[in-house]
Each structure stands twice: as C-alpha cells, then as structure tokens.
Amino acid sequence: MKLAVASGKGGTGKTTIAVNLARVLAEEGPVQFIDCDVEEPNAHFFLKPSLDTEREVSILVPVIDRVLCNGCGECVKACAFNAIAVLGHKALVFAEICHGCGGCARVCPTKAITEQPNRLGVVSTGPAGNIFFVEGRIDVGTPLSVPVTKGARREIKEQDGIVILDAPPGTTCPVVAAVAGCDYVLLVTEPTPFGLNDLKLAVELVRELDIPHGVVINRADIGDQGVEEFCRREGISIHLRIPFERQFAETIAHGGLLVDAFPAWRPKFQALWHKIQEEVTV
Amino acid sequence: MKQLLILSGKGGTGKTTAAGVFAALAPNKILVDCDVDAADFHLLLAPEILETHDFDALPGAKIDPGLCNGCGICASVCRFEAALKQADGKYYVDPYLCEGCRVCVTACPAGAISLVDRLAGQWFVSSTRFGPLIHARLIPGEENSGLLVAKIRQVATQKANEKGYDLIIIDGPPGIGCPVISSLTGIDLALIITEPTVAGKHDLERVIQLARHFNIPVQVAINKWDLAPEKTDDIEAYCAAENIPVAGRIPFDAELVKSIAGGKTAVEAHSGPGTEALVALWENMSRILQNKSAQNQ
Amino acid sequence: MKVVVTAQTNSLDSEIDPRFGRCQYLIFVDTETDSWVAVPNPALAEPGGAGIAVSQFVADEKADALITGNIGPNAARGLAAQGIKVYVGSHGTVKEALAALKAGQLTPASGPTVKRRSGM
C-alpha cells in the first residue's frame, strides 16, 4: 500500500501528518517513508533517521570529442531544448539546459558524442527506528527535480508493507512524479480561502490521475467553512481535523511529534489510517 | 524602477498575507503573482481580468494506435519512462511523463509517433483596487512553471517601463526550484518570510544560498515569531552570523487568518498586532528601496 | 563587416531591444554598403534555451559583431566560441548604435552581463 501525503499549498502541515502517521504505523509493522519534497526535504527533522547510505542522482549529458566532431549540426537539429549548438565549427553543449534525453548522441554521424553523468542531487537512506527512511534532495541551483524524486522512489522495497510518500507542495510535474502510482493521496489543507483554492487544484490533479483521495484539515478552528462545504459538495471525505493549539505549534517548531508529545493523538492517527484503508479496499 | 520579491522557502509562512499588505500600502506599482502553481494573491486582490493569453508547453509525443506495431523501441529509447505498454501490446505516451525530447518520434520504425501541441496554462493582465496585476495559472500536472514565471515578469517589466511605474511587487513561488530561480533574476531586493521552526530555518538557509548564488540582496522577516521565541532567537543569530538583516518580526495573530477569509488585505480588515507588524515591515522595505533608488542616481 | 543589432521593431529607427534571446527583431547590417535586413527573432517562442538558439542563428548568418543590451552566460560562451564580437549596454536607436560603432565608441564585452538562466 502506497500512500502519498500532498497539499496544493505549502505550509499546511503535510509533513506533520505524514511523519506522525508513519510513527504510529511503524509500531505495528514495517513502514517505509519516502521524502519526495526534494526541494525542501524536512521529514528528517521529525523522524531523525540515521542516514547511512547516499546515492548521487544524475542525468547523462553529452560530451563532444572535438577531434571527431565535423560541425555538421545534426545534433542541434535533434535537440528539442536548444541545449547544444554548433559555434566556432564545433558542437558546444550547455549542460544546465540539457534534459539528458540522449537524442544528440543517437544521431551524430561521426560518433563524436559520448555521455557523462551530471549531478542533480542525492538520495539518502537509513533507519529511523522501525521506519526505513528515504530522502531525495536536489542540489541548490538545480532546476530539474523530477529525476531526484524518481531516484528516491526507486529505493522503495515493493514487498515491504506500508509506504508513505511526503509529496512536494503544489500541483506541477514534481507532484505528479511523487503521487503517480500511489494507492491513495491524502490532501492536507487549511480552512482558509488560500487553502481552499489550492485544495481545488490538487483535487483536479488527483482526479485526473484517477487516484482515490481524502482530506485532512489542519488548524481546523481558525478560518471559515469553505473547505468543509467544498468537500461535502464534491463527496470527498474529511478524515481528520486538527485544531490550532500553541502547544502543537511549539512541538512542531522543535521537531517533535504530536503522537509522542500528546499520546491522546495516537488513536486519532490510527483511526485516520483505518479510514484510508476502508476507502482503498472499497 | 525597482523590483521587490517576497519569498518563503517553505510555503504557508504568510508570504501572500505580507504581499497583500504591501500591495495596499505601496504607491505607483505593478503587482505580480509568480506562484503560478498555486496562485493565491488574486484571492486578496479580486482582479478584473482584462487580457487572457495562452501559454504553450513544449509539444509532446503521441502514438497513433493504428500504426503502432508494438515493437517497443519507443520505450527503450525514452529516458523519461514515458512510453508505456498497454494491455493490447501497443504503446502509448504518458503526457505527464513526456518531456517532449522527440527521440521516440525519430526512432519509431513504423512512423507512428508525432508531436502534438500542449497547453500548459494561461496568463492574465488584470486590474485591481491597488493597481495592475499580472498573474497566471498553470494547468495542474504541467511543468515549465519557470518559463511562465519568466514570461509574466517580462510582461510586468515592460508595462512598468511603458507606464512609468516605480515598483514591481512580486509574490514569489515556494521552494528553491526552477520557478524560484526564474523569479530571482534581476530582483533589487528579496524579502524572505520564514517561521520559527526547525523546518522553517532549514528552508530559509536554502533560499538564502540560492539568492546569494544570484547576488540578490536579502532581508528576512519572521512570522508567528512568538510561537517559538527560542527558535526566533536561533534564526536571528543565524542571520546575524550570515550578515543578513532581519527586517521584522510578526506575532501570531488569528485575526490575520480571518482577514483573508473576507478577501481583504490585513490593513483593510483590522488593526491588531499582526497588521501593525506588517505595516512596519512595509515601511522598512519602502525605505530600503528608496535608498537604492537614490544610490542609482 | 556584418553587424547584427537586437531591435524592438523592424527598422533602423527602432529602439534597441535590451534582450538578446528574447528580442523581437534581429537587424543585420552590412557596414560597407549600409544595406540591411530585419528578421523576426526565430527563437522568440522557444520554451527554453532561446539565447543559445539565437546565437546559433546569428552564427549561421555569419555575423561578425553583435550589438544588444544584455547577454546571458550561455549566449556569451557560444558567441565567444564563434568569435563574434559582442557590444552590450547599448540603448537608443539601431541607427545611433551603428554610428557609435563606426565612430569607435563601443567597447566589446568580455563576459555575460546578466546571470544564468534569466530567460528560462
């Protein structure tokens, strides 16, 4: 069972939900936690894994043999991204624009192009108690995040029980890379017009991808009724409402887990899991 | 003309709430919402859309099932795992995974693959009670938000130059990826709104690194600072060590959340401690920008 | 010498377009005969790498020098490889810039004037 925790908008408490759920579930069986928020991976603050293995994520970019290259320009025609040009009679590669598609190398008539890895980020793994923890992290200044998300997902051991994926916020490509192929998406939102607006976009996306989904409302008591009304109208279940509490905010600020600091919340997260399971098996 | 960008690293730190207050207080400016992925600024500004423009993505590959013979060459050449086998043995291209590299189009021996145009989103020129707003909407699941950000910023700069606006206020995207990189270039001042949490501090450090990479002057403001005063001290100490000015602290104020619910900026809705702090923050920004203009002359 | 100037419209009286990769027009001028031709920027609608695509175009047209406002590092690298002289920071009309070039008032740039990926 793969569960992605996502939110149209950042800062709604997506990671909070994901890590607390992982903690209570890990008491009953193996759990894998995949931090796919590769621009801002934060789950490690809460689950405190000892990351003992690191793997670089890179794409293959062309390297030109200036002796073999005759400047014919076939590679330029093949590149959809303008990442290569013939200037000064030789092909010139602009690696930061290159998507690593390999198109140029395939067409070069003189075999002047070889491909070499260009690093985009790193995937780290290690145990966090009973949890097998995976984190993808892009290098600062790298515009391509999807390969790093895919790299993190590649660490998933398919046979091993529950997988929780912390998706990046928003609704663009990197989110699709994180939630595609999951059995369920839990959408975390806030009861404000901002939260509602972004929730609508997120719902549009998961519907398009045809993945069952439900909602958690965080800071449920400050705001308005918009999110509740929207979910009722659209037939989306609200599985959990977490009120605003200064103590919660403080716990989270210091990297604490709600289910540890406030044991009364443990059954609520367990109940959340059961509701999700019911919807998946239906 | 100056450009002020408001960033957050992590989302949900109150970036748009601050941008709303700046929009209400700044004279003679253009507003831009660069959070094209989850645009929220318009909820405070109630824009009247004057112009709508399409934004095209790179064309994607499409397989004609009538011509596909199921050889699977497309899947073997595609580096993005976008060409997938169907139950009937033929192949199709997942539009979400396709990056438009065209490699499969040339490789297909049956000539079954062609390129089709894709709409990635739309961008708008609007008028609001605080002046013009340039904003956009990316279709959920689409990519290339960085280019859309570059596009609307270019439109805003052009308009500002034509009509003689002094300032562009930009509500930036979250994160540190491609759209943030696009939103940072050519900025005169970036204000990063952060929260006093371990995650907030970590994200702040990553955005600061990025802004430095592009040589952009940075100021920091700490929202909800009183929810974790020690963390606030921690962040301020970090900023001091890094030589980054802290331009303001905003206390937690539930009224700020309510003002949004009414579709109003905080200054229009009430005058609690949160609003006061945001007004003071704007005065700070305004002074810094004026000094910069003076230096340029 | 063949000079190319980035322009906002298709005449010699046009203002210089400060952008290179995303300029509206490219005006090619033969400085010996003063004959000229304006071409719409073929890379204007490119989703990415416009600066590189325009560099390639300018190189294919065998221009010897370029006059524009700003140039990014990718285009700067490409044009340098091709040996095209680049004059940046120019403003005013195309005509004025050409006169300034002939009078020896323009100095070639040695590197990029805007940061990486500005037009991404």
Ligand code: SF4
């Ligand atoms: S690998 Fe693909 S994107 Fe990179 S230069 Fe070659 S053709 Fe262009």
Ligand code: SF4
């Ligand atoms: S296709 Fe090969 S030989 Fe032709 S320009 Fe490109 S690298 Fe050089």
